[in-house]
Amino acid sequence: MSEPKFNNSLVRWIDHRLPIFTFMHHEMHEYPTPKNLNYWWNFGSLAGIVLVIMIMSGIVLAMHYTAHVDHAFQSVERIMRDVNYGWLVRYIHANGASFFFIVVYIHIFRGLYYGSYKAPRELLWMLGVVILILMMATAFMGYVLPWGQMSFWGATVITNLFSAIPLVGESIVTLLWGGFSVDNPTLNRFYALHYLLPFVIVGVVVLHIVALHRFGSNNPLGIDVRGNQDTISFHPYYTVKDAFGLGVFLILLSAVVFFLPNSMGHPDNYIPANPMVTPAHIVPEWYFLPFYAILRAVPDKLFGVLAMFAAIGVLFILPWLDRSPVRSATFRPIYKIMFWVFLVDCVALTWLGAKPAEGIYVVLSRLCTAYYFFHFIILLPALSIFETPKSLPKSISKPVLDPDGGGGGMIAVPAAPREKA
Amino acid sequence: MADDNDGTTRRDFIHVASVTAGALGAACVAWPFIDQMNPAADTLALSSTEFDVSGVEEGMAVSIVWRGKPVFIRHRTKKEIQEASEVQLDDLPDPQADSDRTSRPEMLVLLGVCTHLGCVPLGQSATDPKGEWGGWFCPCHGSHYDTSGRIRKGPAPTNLAVPPYKYISDSVIKIG
Amino acid sequence: MVSAKVIRGFLFASVCFLVSNGAVKAAGGVPVPQQDWTFSGVFGTFDRGELQRGFQVYKEVCAGCHSLNYISFRNLTDLGFKEEEIKVIAKEYEVEDGPNNDGDMFTRTAIPSDTWPAPYPNDNAARAGNNGALPPDLSLMVDARVGGADYLYALLSGYHEAPEGQEVAEGMYYNAYYPGHQIAMPSPLVDDGVEYGDGTKATINQQARDVSAFLAWATEPNMEQRKRMGVKVLIFLIVMTGLFYVSKRRIWADVH
Numbered sequence: 102m103s104e105p106k107f108n109n110s111l112v113r114w115i116d117h118r119l120p121i122f123t124f125m126h127h128e129m130h131e132y133p134t135p136k137n138l139n140y141w142w143n144f145g146s147l148a149g150i151v152l153v154i155m156i157m158s159g160i161v162l163a164m165h166y167t168a169h170v171d172h173a174f175q176s177v178e179r180i181m182r183d184v185n186y187g188w189l190v191r192y193i194h195a196n197g198a199s200f201f202f203i204v205v206y207i208h209i210f211r212g213l214y215y216g217s218y219k220a221p222r223e224l225l226w227m228l229g230v231v232i233l234i235l236m237m238a239t240a241f242m243g244y245v246l247p248w249g250q251m252s253f254w255g256a257t258v259i260t261n262l263f264s265a266i267p268l269v270g271e272s273i274v275t276l277l278w279g280g281f282s283v284d285n286p287t288l289n290r291f292y293a294l295h296y297l298l299p300f301v302i303v304g305v306v307v308l309h310i311v312a313l314h315r316f317g318s319n320n321p322l323g324i325d326v327r328g329n330q331d332t333i334s335f336h337p338y339y340t341v342k343d344a345f346g347l348g349v350f351l352i353l354l355s356a357v358v359f360f361l362p363n364s365m366g367h368p369d370n371y372i373p374a375n376p377m378v379t380p381a382h383i384v385p386e387w388y389f390l391p392f393y394a395i396l397r398a399v400p401d402k403l404f405g406v407l408a409m410f411a412a413i414g415v416l417f418i419l420p421w422l423d424r425s426p427v428r429s430a431t432f433r434p435i436y437k438i439m440f441w442v443f444l445v446d447c448v449a450l451t452w453l454g455a456k457p458a459e460g461i462y463v464v465l466s467r468l469c470t471a472y473y474f475f476h477f478i479i480l481l482p483a484l485s486i487f488e489t490p491k492s493l494p495k496s497i498s499k500p501v502l503d504p505d506g507g508g509g510g511m512i513a514v515p516a517a518p519r520e521k522a
Numbered sequence: 523m524a525d526d527n528d529g530t531t532r533r534d535f536i537h538v539a540s541v542t543a544g545a546l547g548a549a550c551v552a553w554p555f556i557d558q559m560n561p562a563a564d565t566l567a568l569s570s571t572e573f574d575v576s577g578v579e580e581g582m583a584v585s586i587v588w589r590g591k592p593v594f595i596r597h598r599t600k601k602e603i604q605e606a607s608e609v610q611l612d613d614l615p616d617p618q619a620d621s622d623r624t625s626r627p628e629m630l631v632l633l634g635v636c637t638h639l640g641c642v643p644l645g646q647s648a649t650d651p652k653g654e655w656g657g658w659f660c661p662c663h664g665s666h667y668d669t670s671g672r673i674r675k676g677p678a679p680t681n682l683a684v685p686p687y688k689y690i691s692d693s694v695i696k697i698g
Numbered sequence: 699m700v701s702a703k704v705i706r707g708f709l710f711a712s713v714c715f716l717v718s719n720g721a722v723k724a725a726g727g728v729p730v731p732q733q734d735w736t737f738s739g740v741f742g743t744f745d746r747g748e749l750q751r752g753f754q755v756y757k758e759v760c761a762g763c764h765s766l767n768y769i770s771f772r773n774l775t776d777l778g779f780k781e782e783e784i785k786v787i788a789k790e791y792e793v794e795d796g797p798n799n800d801g802d803m804f805t806r807t808a809i810p811s812d813t814w815p816a817p818y819p820n821d822n823a824a825r826a827g828n829n830g831a832l833p834p835d836l837s838l839m840v841d842a843r844v845g846g847a848d849y850l851y852a853l854l855s856g857y858h859e860a861p862e863g864q865e866v867a868e869g870m871y872y873n874a875y876y877p878g879h880q881i882a883m884p885s886p887l888v889d890d891g892v893e894y895g896d897g898t899k900a901t902i903n904q905q906a907r908d909v910s911a912f913l914a915w916a917t918e919p920n921m922e923q924r925k926r927m928g929v930k931v932l933i934f935l936i937v938m939t940g941l942f943y944v945s946k947r948r949i950w951a952d953v954h
Contacts, residue, residue, distance in 0.1 A: 161555055165558070179564065184562040341946045342946055342950070344946075351935050351939075352936060359924055359927065359929075368844050371838040371841040372838075381877070543938040544938065567810065568811050
């Protein structure tokens with residue numbers, strides 16, 4: 102690890118006293134990254150960029166938004182109609198939220214496929230789950246702010262989840278509302294928290310990156326980096342690759358923002374909130390649908406809520422449920438199949454979450470919910486014991502199996518932390 | 523991307539083009555994010571106000587709101603007009619003839635914002651201090667304005683501004 | 699080859715939400731036939747003549763019961779009206795203003811910066827005047843209804859005799875496209891109910907079409923700006939991303 106040489110004397114002067122440039126050089130420039138990362142590894146940095154886009158557009162919207170039940174809807178319409186480029190900024194923010202979840206869900210499934218949650222990256226994974234939960238809270242509260250029908254009834258239904266808690270449930274709901282129904286105090290506190298939480302997310306993202314840079318990125322082979330021959334510097338290799346990925350992402354985001362801006366929203370949210378009338382079919386935003394399906398699949402109120410939270414909570418203990426020493430699904434023949442089955446299960450739950458809770462949909466929801474937990478609680482621990490992984494390559498630079506190696510590489514060699522910068 | 527710190531990557535044309543495109547894109551995105559702070563369409567639409575001055579009697583003054591700021595309309599007495607027009611322009615920090623500041627001498631229309639740091643000067647109501655020249659007095663930092671709204675004493679650099687206005691009928695003025 | 703996986707990933711994710719969205723759409727109401735609008739599609743623009751006729755239908759028919767709260771007289775410049783014409787239109791309306799110096803509210807003729815005056819002072823008055831049914835505000839109708847302008851057109855031209863066996867309650871009207879088929883609004887349009895200045899024959903279908911287009915504009919007056927900008931942005935982004943891709947290929951050429 103070389104000490105960087107800076108040509109500019111001002112940079113040298115500052116760096117001597119505050120080694121920010123050395124830090125940036127180590128972590129963003131020279132940072133050794135496995136050279137075999139595929140495009141699925143783009144989604145981490147992409148998620149970071151989307152977070153920045155969301156915060157920037159959100160601050161702009163906050164400059165024009167009024168958090169009051171009598172003015173919120175109107176202030177959003179003023180943004181759409183009168184504020185210069187207000188429509189653009191709001192469409193970026195509204196659709197950006199959906200794209201944020203697409204990116205993060207892909208990022209999570211990437212981690213699941215390649216075993217990125219396994220030692221020594223358990224805390225890195227858990228911090229990621231914390232980010233997901235914070236994102237969900239932020240997105241939910243943000244959706245309430247325009248004060249349309251879906252905002253209002255979404256807020257009512259989700260806050261009522263807490264009434265399932267025995268004994269103190271009702272008091273907690275009253276506390277959340279600041280009244281006896283979702284009303285002005287609720288809107289104001291949601292606005293305050295919607296502004297706060299993204300910055301909390303930034304903080305956790307920083308920890309996520311610190312934890313990542315401790316051992317560096319996992320890679321498609323799931324084996325540890327054996328030396329310099331396995332890595333390349335982050336810049337320019339991954340900066341340019343991430344830039345290209347960002348370009349593709351922006352094309353897709355722009356296509357939706359400019360040509361299908363309301364395709365991911367719900368028409369009912371263009372009707373001002375009316376506490377007296379519930380819309381005929383209330384549906385959460387698409388990114389909540391799998392969890393919503395799990396909630397509805399359980400016939401008991403308390404256990405339904407618990408199941409929904411458990412569906413996210415189980416991700417925290419995933420590193421200890423899957424004990425297989427092999428990370429990448431590439432070398433786990435059964436897990437590889439079960440990964441795709443699990444993905445289909447999640448898509449099915451998303452689809453079922455949007456269906457009315459009646460007839461065949463209820464049965465399917467229950468089956469899919471049961472499978473969701475079966476995958477984590479039973480299948481993964483069992484596979485750790487019974488599955489015979491394929492032989493692992495010796496190193497990233499030598500992906501071809503050593504004929505004499507015979508699977509000796511299966512024994513996981515503890516990864517070495519990066520040398521201290 | 524166009525960096526060649528280690529001397530192995532060539533700074534060739536395509537990288538320069540890439541970085542340029544990225545920078546250009548970022549610059550273009552910046553504009554909507556800045557322009558959103560400018561007055562919105564509904565704000566601009568309110569930028570003219572009409573007012574019937576026939577109700578303002580001699581010696582009276584009213585304040586009306588234009589673009590969120592007060593506009594002073596003062597129906598001056600003969601004496602006030604005389605005082606305002608007889609001043610030697612050389613005595614004024616910001617020389618301007620009274621006749622250049624009104625379209626009808628008796629009806630003075632001024633932006634009621636002190637040119638020092640934006641306070642609203644006193645002098646509109648009968649009980650207000652009007653300063654040493656009988657016009658307006660700004661309580662924030664002690665600027666004195668005369669009966670034509672010109673600065674006479676104190677830190678304000680220029681006279682009270684005259685907003686753009688015109689008579690659209692015999693008694694109605696349109697400001698803005 | 700290089701981005702095939704990414705594209706597949708995005709397609710997959712897109713399918714996820716489109717599937718869930720499609721489900722929402724199918725859940726309410728009756729499927730409506732698609733119309734051919736000048737404003738649909740990537741390059742769609744509003745037909746000014748159509749908008750002006752639709753505005754006339756709104757003004758002479760709908761405005762009796764339905765407000766248009768988010769539209770101001772000044773917005774009519776989008777329809778091709780001149781500022782002087784708008785002042786004349788505004789002068790036809792009285793709006794409440796005040797309080798004046800005596801503390802009283804007063805009425806004055808409207809000016810371009812005023813929002814469109816609502817027919818009723820509040821929701822309760824609107825209900826009282828319409829058999830208990832609230833005529834919704836029309837400024838966001840196209841975004842606030844599944845099917846958008848297609849639905850509005852279908853609804854306005856969808857009043858028929860109720861088919862055999864369909865019960866229609868007292869004070870309700872049969873409509874082929876309204877969810878549940880019973881609507882509190884009587885058919886608002888009649889043939890030649892308005893007289894178009896441009897000589898277009900004012901059939902029910904023509905009026906329904908014009909006013910639906912007008913409401914599409916009212917819902918999103920910035921639509922044309924959005925699409926125009928979108929085309930430019932996409933062209934730029936495709937070029938930029940292409941450059942990034944070539945850069946990426948060059949830089950990665952020496953990695954094996």
